[in-house]
Amino acid sequence: MKSILIYGAGGHAKAVIDVIEKAGECRVTGLLDRIKPPGTNVYGYQVLGNENDLAVDESVQGLIVAIGDNWLRAEVAMAIRSIRPDLPFITAIHPNASVARGAEIGEGSVVMAGAVVNSDTRIGKHCILYTLASVDHDSSVGDFVSFAPHAATGGGVSIGAYTALGIGAKIIHSVSIGEHTVVGAGANVLSPIADYSVAYGTPAREIRARKAGERYL
Ligand SMILES: CC(C)(COP(=O)(O)OP(=O)(O)OC[C@H]1O[C@@H](n2cnc3c(N)ncnc32)[C@H](O)[C@@H]1OP(=O)(O)O)[C@@H](O)C(=O)NCCC(=O)NCCS
Known part of the structure; x- marks a missing residue:
């Protein structure tokens, strides 16, 4: 099972967590967020940092950006792509x-x-x-x-x-x-x-x- 991170820790991220848990194909290892501080807990998953922490995390195998606003989601997805071009976005x-x-x-x-x-x-x-x-x-x-x-x-x-x-x-x-x-x-x-x-x-x-x-x- 793929170990993944979810970017976002708000209402939309909760809905995405539910989809991922029910789909049962990936294991969520934590959340990333720019606003909520590390340690914030959402449904038992902790905010670990923000996108800059991805540069040093070799264990993660995939990521999904769980931000509802289309433009903000694109900004974050592009930032992540430039930090970690190798990291797959999961569906x-x-x-x-x-x-x-x-x-x-x-x-x-x-x-x-x-x-x-x-x-x-x-x-x-x-x-x-x-x-x-x-x-x-x-x-x-x-x-x-x-x-x-x-x-x-x-x-x-x-x-x-x-x-x-x-x-x-x-x-x-x-x-x-x-x-x-x-x-x-x-x-x-x-x-x-x-x-x-x-x-x-x-x-x-x-x-x-x-x-x-x-x-x-
Ligand atoms: C289309 C939308 C973005 C317009 O926002 P806006 O430009 O800020 O419009 P306002 O709220 O200032 O409303 C201006 C006028 O348009 C009317 N109006 C706004 N949205 C309308 C809609 N979807 N259908 C009919 N009339 C609408 C308002 O009643 C208001 O009328 P009034 O001047 O007679 O009082 C917004 O109303 C909308 O429909 N957003 C979608 C929300 C949604 O689906 N959320 C779920 C997300 S998961």
Whole structure:
């Protein structure tokens, strides 16, 4: 069984710990965090330090970044990659998630309970599919994307990197959503949404522009 570290010690990290424990393929040896001090305990796992401590830890065999914000998760993943280019990012897939034939899940991604990735869909690196999220067949999801609980797409959808779909957002088949975009909670997306925008409503409209890294949670 692989010995891994989890980066993050907040609410999202607790959900990721649960997925990893239930999947039963990796053994968590500890947590890393920039804010919570060493010794902080989360579900029996201790914060051991931050990413700089990875440079000297030869025993770790894998890592996952458990930060909910897409931009912050990317910053940390890139920092870790430059400190330890050799260290694999693991994927965490809940045993009650469904990943269909031909589907691919990129390194560092998390698929939570009840989530569905349907046939021949590609999920990028470091994505999060929260509880009961669903990505239907032949879709393409960029790196660092998040689907909040119950967000769902039809088939043949394309979603750009760093985009966040809010809770219960629905995207009809064959629609493209740009990168660095936020689709609001409960939106019904019937037509394409541009890069760097905030869109919501039924039907969803682009309400305003946003910049890369702008907070949305
Ligand atoms: C889309 C979103 C980011 C917009 O945030 P914002 O730009 O800060 O918007 P505000 O909160 O300032 O609201 C501005 C107006 O838009 C409305 N609005 C905001 N989000 C909306 C949504 N999803 N659907 C419909 N109307 C919405 C507000 O009610 C407000 O209306 P008002 O001016 O008549 O009072 C946010 O509301 C949202 O939906 N986030 C997703 C949250 C989520 O899914 N969390 C789960 C994470 S796991």
